Amino acid sequence: MNDDQCTAFLQWALPRIGMRWPGFRRVRRQVCRRIRDRMAELGVPGVEAYREHLATDPEEWGRLAILCRVTISRFFRDRGVFEFLGGQVLPGLARGRGTVRAWSAGCASGEEPYSLVILWRQEPQARFPKTRLEVLATDVDPAVLRRARQGLYPAGALRDLEPQEVEKAFEPVGEEYRLRDELQGTVSFQEQDLRREAPEGAFHLILCRNLAFTYFAEEEQRRILSVLLQHLEVGGALVLGSHERIPDGPWPLEPWSASEPVFRRL
Numbered sequence: 001m002n003d004d005q006c007t008a009f010l011q012w013a014l015p016r017i018g019m020r021w022p023g024f025r026r027v028r029r030q031v032c033r034r035i036r037d038r039m040a041e042l043g044v045p046g047v048e049a050y051r052e053h054l055a056t057d058p059e060e061w062g063r064l065a066i067l068c069r070v071t072i073s074r075f076f077r078d079r080g081v082f083e084f085l086g087g088q089v090l091p092g093l094a095r096g097r098g099t100v101r102a103w104s105a106g107c108a109s110g111e112e113p114y115s116l117v118i119l120w121r122q123e124p125q126a127r128f129p130k131t132r133l134e135v136l137a138t139d140v141d142p143a144v145l146r147r148a149r150q151g152l153y154p155a156g157a158l159r160d161l162e163p164q165e166v167e168k169a170f171e172p173v174g175e176e177y178r179l180r181d182e183l184q185g186t187v188s189f190q191e192q193d194l195r196r197e198a199p200e201g202a203f204h205l206i207l208c209r210n211l212a213f214t215y216f217a218e219e220e221q222r223r224i225l226s227v228l229l230q231h232l233e234v235g236g237a238l239v240l241g242s243h244e245r246i247p248d249g250p251w252p253l254e255p256w257s258a259s260e261p262v263f264r265r266l
């Protein structure tokens, strides 16, 4: 299966598993490699034979959906969003509250929720010593959650951090970096499929970045957004990925920033 055949295959297959091709354009090589490996494992000679296999074995669709999961992440990904949260959003959420509850949906290996904790502990959040940040991080993939709990990262995952931030939050272990003990245990990780379930309760801050609003089909995006809104307190913040947009509405949301994908729940 060459690259063009793989693209044609993905354009055909993705809508059948509730996903959209444009989201995969940039990551197609990685996904195509996995599909080729799967075809080799099955011993199917080409893409037509793999399509036939999908037709005769419906469980293979679930397999394919797993091959299409993208788990790329890094600390402080899209730094501007975190700076906006730190400067404009978190202080307001913290004011007068004993606990700020945050949910990172599709948290990968913990880079996003731990970034939030690192941010919270930086100035000026330290101005709110009476407020606790409680972070729940969910992902469908048990392997990434295991890595998140270990808190061990390659240098590439830290490339958007300043050297002093790395030094404060991590200790080097060989070629890798381990999140310091005082930060481990600050996030609760839970295995959860966003398409089927959501955590209990309401949150003041929800991050759902580079998952539903990139890879999921438009209809599915709308369904997920209404679930997220049910779990977001009025006045709370919803954060998307920097290349993502809110599906066509109306929705009880207003932009919080002119430049960052942060929305206030109305």
Ligand SMILES: C[S@@+](CC[C@H](N)C(=O)[O-])C[C@H]1O[C@@H](n2cnc3c(N)ncnc32)[C@H](O)[C@@H]1O
Pocket: 069, 070, 071, 072, 073, 074, 077, 105, 106, 107, 108, 109, 111, 112, 138, 139, 140, 141, 144, 192, 193, 194, 195, 208, 209, 210, 211, 241
């Ligand atoms: C590209 S990563 C994004 C990680 C992080 N939010 C970020 O922006 O850096 C997408 C994550 O979503 C997870 N994921 C994919 N499908 C999911 C689903 N149905 N429910 C929950 N998590 C899912 C993947 O396992 C992966 O860890």
